[in-house]
Amino acid sequence: MERVLCLAIGYVCGLFQTAYLYGKWKGIDIRQHGSGNSGTTNALRVMGMKAGAIVFLGDVAKVIVAMLAAHWILLGGAPLHQGPSLLWMLYAGFGAVLGHNYPFYLGFRGGKGIAVTAGVILMLDGRITLACLAAFVAVVLVTRYISLGSLVVVSLFFLLWVILGQTGGLGLSPELLPESYGVVFLWAALAFWRHRSNLARLAKGTENKFGSKKKE
Secondary structure: OHHHHHHHHHHHHHOOOHHHHHHHHOOOOHHHOOOOOOOHHHHHHHHOHHHHHHHHHHHHHHHHHHHHHHHHHHHOOOOOOOOOHHHHHHHHHHHHHHHHHOOHHHOOOOOOOHHHHHHHHHHHOHHHHHHHHHHHHHHHHHHOOHHHHHHHHHHHHHHHHHHHHHOOOOOOOOOOHHHHHHHHHHHHHHHHHHOHHHHHHHHHOOOOOOOOOOOO
């Protein structure tokens, strides 16, 4: 029951479509431009750096709210990252990604969940945050492919989560670790699924690079 509640809390928070709402405020339906995704990358390409930054911060903020709400509802004033807190926040974060990617009121057409995932990683573990940030920046600087950098981030998230879990670095009880691995694996798999068209273009060498105006 706790898991379903956390997913529901996350999904509701994830429905706050920052890119779509900001675009409508500016008189633009973000879904009709660029890649058609309601996410940070498309907002950046269609509306510019300021819009991209605002959308990114909005998407990060909504998942932080979801995770803190799940913790407070289930555990009250208990310390963060202790006991089952980490797992409940993980579920809430995954729920926020689902709400962001598949908002029911927009015909289930949302973003790809990478900015939301960044907010989750930031809340969960500083070590993973630094590693993923460094990897993302390095990949994008070298290749100029935001999609590739995003997929490296979710892959590294899963890898480091398992490594830290197996070495006792997460603070989760042993019986909860396999479940957390499964959630993060599904998370990464969903990101790859949402980026399947990007993967096809990467394979063909036709993927849009950062700074270009082609479709994502």
